[in-house]
Amino acid sequence: MSVELLDAATIVSFVEDEEAFNVSILDRFAHLDTDHDGVLSYAEMEEELKSLRVFETHFGIDEKPDPDELVDVYKSLFVQFDHDSNGSVDLEEFKTETKQMMLAMANGMGFLPLQMVLEEDSFLKKAVEKEATKVGA
Ligand SMILES: [Ca+2]
Numbered sequence: 599m600s601v602e603l604l605d606a607a608t609i610v611s612f613v614e615d616e617e618a619f620n621v622s623i624l625d626r627f628a629h630l631d632t633d634h635d636g637v638l639s640y641a642e643m644e645e646e647l648k649s650l651r652v653f654e655t656h657f658g659i660d661e662k663p664d665p666d667e668l669v670d671v672y673k674s675l676f677v678q679f680d681h682d683s684n685g686s687v688d689l690e691e692f693k694t695e696t697k698q699m700m701l702a703m704a705n706g707m708g709f710l711p712l713q714m715v716l717e718e719d720s721f722l723k724k725a726v727e728k729e730a731t732k733v734g735a
């Protein structure tokens with residue numbers, strides 16, 4: 599994990615670069631699909647849901663969320679991913695929903711960069727890394 603400065607433009611440019619975004623999605627999907635059946639179960643998605651960090655806008659920074667409450671949040675997020683409600687998330691659902699969530703997050707951020715603790719391999723971390731290589735080029 600590392601602390602990074604993240605702004606809305608970084609997220610949007612990451613999501614809108616279709617080719618790079620697809621590669622990241624495929625990578626992440628394969629990593630999460632631990633039983634290799636081509637879909638993600640709730641148990642497999644849990645790691646991803648935790649790294650999405652959408653909760654931090656709902657829970658105050660120094661307020662520790664109740665674990666039971668978090669489970670409810672994860673479950674409702676999973677349902678949001680599972681568009682056809684068949685109990686698992688396929689690659690297309692994963693991609694569509696990840697994109698929407700990242701864009702929604704970018705919308706909610708406004709113009710001020712936020713400092714966030716990002717997990718290695720999370721999409722947000724990849725977005726930051728991509729932005730960094732662009733600045734360096
Ligand atoms: Ca699976």
Ligand SMILES: [Ca+2]
Pocket residue numbers: 679680681682683684685686687688691
């Ligand atoms: Ca599904």
